[in-house]
Amino acid sequence: MSQFDRTAGAEAGAEADAGAETDVGAEAGAEADGDLTPALRTESRVLPAEVFATLGNDTRVDILRALLELGADEAAVSFTDLFERVDVDDSANFNYHLRQLTGHFVKRSDDGYEFRYPGRKVVSAIFTGTLTERAQVGFFPVEGACYDCDGDLHGWYVDDTLTVGCADCGTIQVSYPFPSGGLDDRTTGELLQAFHHYVRHHYCLAADGVCPECTGTVETTLVRDPEEADLDVAVEHVCGRCNYRLRSTVGVTLLDHAETLLFFSERGVDLNTEPFWGFDWCVSDERTTVVAEDPLRVRLSLPCDGDELRVVVDGSVDVVETALVK
Numbered sequence: 001m002s003q004f005d006r007t008a009g010a011e012a013g014a015e016a017d018a019g020a021e022t023d024v025g026a027e028a029g030a031e032a033d034g035d036l037t038p039a040l041r042t043e044s045r046v047l048p049a050e051v052f053a054t055l056g057n058d059t060r061v062d063i064l065r066a067l068l069e070l071g072a073d074e075a076a077v078s079f080t081d082l083f084e085r086v087d088v089d090d091s092a093n094f095n096y097h098l099r100q101l102t103g104h105f106v107k108r109s110d111d112g113y114e115f116r117y118p119g120r121k122v123v124s125a126i127f128t129g130t131l132t133e134r135a136q137v138g139f140f141p142v143e144g145a146c147y148d149c150d151g152d153l154h155g156w157y158v159d160d161t162l163t164v165g166c167a168d169c170g171t172i173q174v175s176y177p178f179p180s181g182g183l184d185d186r187t188t189g190e191l192l193q194a195f196h197h198y199v200r201h202h203y204c205l206a207a208d209g210v211c212p213e214c215t216g217t218v219e220t221t222l223v224r225d226p227e228e229a230d231l232d233v234a235v236e237h238v239c240g241r242c243n244y245r246l247r248s249t250v251g252v253t254l255l256d257h258a259e260t261l262l263f264f265s266e267r268g269v270d271l272n273t274e275p276f277w278g279f280d281w282c283v284s285d286e287r288t289t290v291v292a293e294d295p296l297r298v299r300l301s302l303p304c305d306g307d308e309l310r311v312v313v314d315g316s317v318d319v320v321e322t323a324l325v326k
């Protein structure tokens with residue numbers, strides 16, 4: 001079991017969506033147009049199950065893809081152009097499928113057809129490969145050493161998840177979902193760099209209170225003896241909107257903490273670009289000490305170049321104290 005755990009509670013998420021106070025229709029295109037009205041609302045009451053039912057048809061997916069190819073991002077596409085582009089002979093049948101998309105995914109105006117925000121997102125997802133493709137990359141060597149046994153690291157990509165683990169003792173350093181479109185045109189070195197940025201930003205975004213999945217509000221808490229994890233203490237992020245859950249080490253949340261960044265950069269280490277799984281304090285709790293139980297406080301000791309930065313965080317994972325030890 002990895003200390004990095006990411007699950008989206010599908011059922012609970014569906015309920016949360018269904019119960020949400022949302023607004024239908026009128027301002028639906030506002031977000032996509034970059035028109036930030038003060039009270040942003042979700043654009044429809046369509047339930048997730050209905051969304052998938054609507055999209056479970058090749059013709060409808062082809063229509064969305066054709067809209068993109070015909071430049072619907074810039075200007076509305078006429079019915080005729082759209083019909084010619086999609087490989088379907090029967091115009092009544094085409095019409096039927098287009099109608100199913102119109103409203104939630106596609107907007108119809110006098111000029112033709114354009115994306116609504118959800119339609120554009122679906123197209124992005126298809127092109128990034130998150131919805132359709134299955135990619136695999138076998139073991140490839142990864143720079144650095146295992147925090148546990150100092151053995152060689154290797155990486156692999158299976159089921160939309162990239163994992164870096166130890167070739168000797170099997171300890172997983174990091175395992176996190178990564179869209180397979182991100183594998184295209186990258187060497188394994190470039191892939192690892194992109195993966196580092198992607199995962200780091202997800203955790204930092206969640207730690208800042210923003211859900212990486214739906215942009216809803218995230219609660220972050222320290223958890224003592226978390227289930228299914230061989231950590232004494234971990235950080236849990238839970239989205240109040242879509243129930244997206246992320247679990248990580250405490251150390252990972254310090255990757256965008258100003259004093260931590262400065263401490264490392266003054267010693268020639270750039271935490272923005274240095275793969276975080278190379279730091280034992282990011283992938284294990286070996287440098288984490290529980291200093292108080294109630295309220296819970298933990299201290300991390302971050303070594304660099306012979307010095308040490310000690311950082312204390314509270315139950316909400318806010319930094320409450322730092323000290324430099326030379």
Ligand SMILES: [Zn+2]
Pocket residue numbers: 146147148149150151166167168169170171
């Ligand atoms: Zn190892």
Ligand SMILES: [Zn+2]
Pocket residue numbers: 211212213214215216217239240241242243244
């Ligand atoms: Zn969310």
